[in-house]
């Protein structure tokens with residue numbers, strides 16, 4: 001069993017402390033506890049330079065993007081994985097690299113359908129899920145559900161994934177605990193809700209195990 005976890009943050013300044021990456025790391029260790037023989041590949045989208053789809057249609061025959069070698073690397077990772085998990089921070093509203101990734105996957109899927117190749121697409125029938133998070137201290141459940149979980153679930157289903165979030169009766173997401181103003185700094189320091197992160201990962205794993 002090969003699982004790919006894709007961390008959708010593009011915040012370079014968070015470095016190794018990226019909350020998306022830390023969510024991915026915790027998830028990876030929980031998945032390994034659950035299935036010791038599985039291989040989990042944690043992908044950090046900050047390491048990829050992606051360019052948006054111009055729908056040139058060159059990928060229709062080759063399943064390669066002629067302009068974006070980094071997308072091709074991600075495509076190979078997704079193809080190799082049996083199951084896919086996305087960690088998505090709330091931006092404005094969805095991080096652009098994640099949008100580009102789904103944009104290209106969906107165009108490839110559409111072009112495949114147009115040329116009669118219905119089941120060639122690498123996401124077809126794969127179990128998948130999403131954990132959403134962001135910088136809100138309260139009331140984020142509904143916001144992250146509307147802005148992140150529902151749109152991503154829709155596009156993932158559109159390219160054939162079996163999205164486990166649909167089974168749960170509450171959104172899998174977490175916010176932050178507080179903000180702190182620090183002198184001489186442009187932005188507030190964020191106090192992360194590590195309990196919220198753990199609970200979201202636990203909720204995800206529970207759903208994942210029974211689907």
Ligand SMILES: Cc1cc2nc3c(=O)[nH]c(=O)nc-3n(C[C@H](O)[C@H](O)[C@H](O)COP(=O)(O)O)c2cc1C
Pocket residue numbers: 009010011014017018019020021089090091092133134135136
């Ligand atoms: C351009 C941009 C817009 C953001 N907008 C929002 C927002 O509207 N709501 C929100 O809860 N968080 C927002 N955030 C905060 C991020 O969700 C979150 O703090 C950040 O991605 C954490 O990055 P990390 O996962 O690498 O630590 C925004 C971040 C960026 C970079």
